[in-house]
Amino acid sequence: MGAFLSDPATLAIVTLSLQVSALAMAIVVPIAILLGAALAKPDWPGKALVSALVHLPLVTPPVVTGYALLVLLGRRGWVGQWLDGFGIQLAFSWVGAAIAAGLMALPLVVRPIRLAFETQDPRLVEMAATLGASRLRRFRTVVLPMAWPGIVAGLVLGFAKALGEFGATITFVGNIPEETQTLSLAIYTLLQSPSGDSRALILIGFAVFISFAAILGSELLTSWIARRNAR
Amino acid sequence: MLEVTVKGQVGRLEINAHLWSDQPVTAFYGRSGAGKSTLLRAISGLWRPDEGRIKVDDRVLFDNVIGIDVPVHKRNMGAVFQAALLFPTMSVERNLRYGFSSKDTGLFFDVVEMLDLGPLLNRSPRHLSGGEGQRVALGRALLAEPEILLLDEPLTGLDDHRRRQVIPYFAAIRDAMRVPIIYVSHDKSEIAALADVVFVVERGQVVQELSAEELTDFEMGLSTS
Numbered sequence: 001m002g003a004f005l006s007d008p009a010t011l012a013i014v015t016l017s018l019q020v021s022a023l024a025m026a027i028v029v030p031i032a033i034l035l036g037a038a039l040a041k042p043d044w045p046g047k048a049l050v051s052a053l054v055h056l057p058l059v060t061p062p063v064v065t066g067y068a069l070l071v072l073l074g075r076r077g078w079v080g081q082w083l084d085g086f087g088i089q090l091a092f093s094w095v096g097a098a099i100a101a102g103l104m105a106l107p108l109v110v111r112p113i114r115l116a117f118e119t120q121d122p123r124l125v126e127m128a129a130t131l132g133a134s135r136l137r138r139f140r141t142v143v144l145p146m147a148w149p150g151i152v153a154g155l156v157l158g159f160a161k162a163l164g165e166f167g168a169t170i171t172f173v174g175n176i177p178e179e180t181q182t183l184s185l186a187i188y189t190l191l192q193s194p195s196g197d198s199r200a201l202i203l204i205g206f207a208v209f210i211s212f213a214a215i216l217g218s219e220l221l222t223s224w225i226a227r228r229n230a231r
Numbered sequence: 232m233l234e235v236t237v238k239g240q241v242g243r244l245e246i247n248a249h250l251w252s253d254q255p256v257t258a259f260y261g262r263s264g265a266g267k268s269t270l271l272r273a274i275s276g277l278w279r280p281d282e283g284r285i286k287v288d289d290r291v292l293f294d295n296v297i298g299i300d301v302p303v304h305k306r307n308m309g310a311v312f313q314a315a316l317l318f319p320t321m322s323v324e325r326n327l328r329y330g331f332s333s334k335d336t337g338l339f340f341d342v343v344e345m346l347d348l349g350p351l352l353n354r355s356p357r358h359l360s361g362g363e364g365q366r367v368a369l370g371r372a373l374l375a376e377p378e379i380l381l382l383d384e385p386l387t388g389l390d391d392h393r394r395r396q397v398i399p400y401f402a403a404i405r406d407a408m409r410v411p412i413i414y415v416s417h418d419k420s421e422i423a424a425l426a427d428v429v430f431v432v433e434r435g436q437v438v439q440e441l442s443a444e445e446l447t448d449f450e451m452g453l454s455t456s
Contacts, residue, residue: 121316123312123314123316124316124318124319126277126303127310127312127316127318128318128329129276129277129302129303129304130275130277130303130304130306130308130309130310130330130372130375130381131304131309131329131330131371131372131375132304132305132307132330132332132375133304133329133330134304135304138304141318141329142318142320145320145321146319146320148320
């Protein structure tokens with residue numbers, strides 16, 4: 001068991017998982033900041049629809065989300081066909097795994113970011129405007145810095161969620177060792193073989209540790225931001 | 232010179248006000264909810280009236296007939312509200328410099344000195360008392376070199392002791408900075424200490440124009456039924 005800890009195969013699985021989650025967050029966080037800022041604004045036409053779409057991956061069976069990605073971004077998919085013309089293939093690649101994981105994590109990333117924007121005192125932005133700050137400068141210097149803890153909380157939570165993604169990933173990019181076989185997929189594969197239990201256990205340890213650390217960090221940040229924005 | 236004619240609706244309150252002033256310190260006096268702050272927000276551009284005209288010196292800031300509505304950040308108004316509203320992620324100094332674009336670095340130190348802000352510069356706004364916070368807010372507004380300084384109940388959140396400490400600073404600004412001030416308050420003594428002309432605001436309308444001396448004898452609620 002000790003040998004497996006330093007086994008290149010184990011490290012490759014953990015590294016690939018971290019790499020997929022990191023790319024997923026790099027794609028999703030900027031989108032989530034825009035969505036969070038928009039959803040924090042009071043009623044605008046279509047807000048309910050956008051909010052519902054953002055939350056969809058949370059309630060749709062992951063297999064369905066993965067299939068939707070395949071239909072959209074697969075080699076013969078609507079967008080995938082067009083990407084194929086440029087030699088870009090997302091299905092069955094680790095970049096595709098990041099997209100699947102990112103999409104599944106999106107609602108969890110948006111939530112604390114939206115909360116961070118919603119709890120801000122709108123009068124601070126008005127004050128910045130009276131001091132001559134343009135819309136962009138107000139967002140960059142007042143709104144965004146106050147939302148940082150929320151953004152970090154969303155990032156951490158989303159990272160943990162992306163790390164554990166299974167259903168959408170296996171449907172969209174399959175279970176290819178060293179390309180799309182992330183932690184969850186590797187654990188599942190190992191548990192299918194009679195001799196894999198002890199190796200699976202180590203990966204399970206990794207998964208539990210990373211998830212717990214992420215969720216705890218996110219909780220602490222969220223309560224901190226609530227206290228800080230209270231006054 | 233300030234000229235304001237505005238009509239519009241805020242919640243249940245119907246605003247229909249006209250006023251004209253060329254005095255250094257103009258006060259809006261009235262009960263809370265009378266529409267004083269809304270008039271101030273109209274001048275600063277934070278509230279958009281349905282119709283009317285707002286003019287400061289030769290500059291038209293709003294006129295629905297000729298379609299002018301200068302955005303807030305281009306109106307060059309300094310504002311201080313009841314809450315100091317300092318940016319919590321910045322130090323006091325960064326707050327002060329937020330709207331400061333002048334090359335005249337002397338001005339920064341003049342304002343810091345006039346408002347006794349030197350010892351506060353490196354602090355976080357979280358660690359200021361109410362009176363200190365208002366002084367920083369005032370300094371920040373002044374450093375934006377506004378054409379008009381809008382003060383909306385700037386002393387209301389403070390106790391009497393702190394109030395007495397802050398009032399002299401307002402007087403100093405009035406005398407030293409030569410920037411016209413519009414001062415909104417429901418407190419006669421504050422207005423009497425600072426204002427040259429007083430507009431009494433009631434139910435969204437300017438119902439009377441008084442001098443500061445006349446305000447002392449003025450009783451609320453007799454003018455309209």
